[in-house]
Amino acid sequence: MAESYFIVDIETCPIDIETYLSLDEEKQKELINPIDSKIIALGIRHDGKNKIFLSDDEKEILEKFWSEWSAIKKQYPMISIVGFSITNFDLPFITARSFIHGIQVSPFTIKQTIDLREKINAYRYGPTRGKLKDYASILGLRVLDIEGRDIPHLHRNKNQEEIKEYLLNDLELTDELYKRAVKTNIIKITKW
16 A cells, blocks of 8 residues: 555534524535534544544544544654545534634644545546545445435434444545555645
């Protein structure tokens, strides 16, 4: 395999779920931001092993996440951080929510981050079709019937195991997409 890497993925939920559920889909999307929403689950995949941080206490999730991140970075200082839409969603969300809770982050550089969506789309500017599940399906990978938009419903109904299963599946799908990007040299596409 190319270089050492770990995968990060989050699941979020609006703080005011009832208001969110009363809105149409377009208005719901507006609430998925670090001011109006919170992290309900965070996952890290490293060396084929998953760690899931899932709790009703967002601060606890973030503290455990940054502790694990720091432990990995201490052992492998030049390790790459991999995700799907990680530079536009996951990392900004995690950082902003950490700021809100006053949690010390483990510093990182975007240069060490590999956003698979950007790589696969060769840094195309503007909206583009192709979610993680779309690419995974095309590659014949096991995709769950759960969608990201189902997470608030699952959280409200306290279906923690389904959220955990969804996050685990996303971590594994991201890992498979990363391996394909390495194999096809897409991982070597750079913006500048």
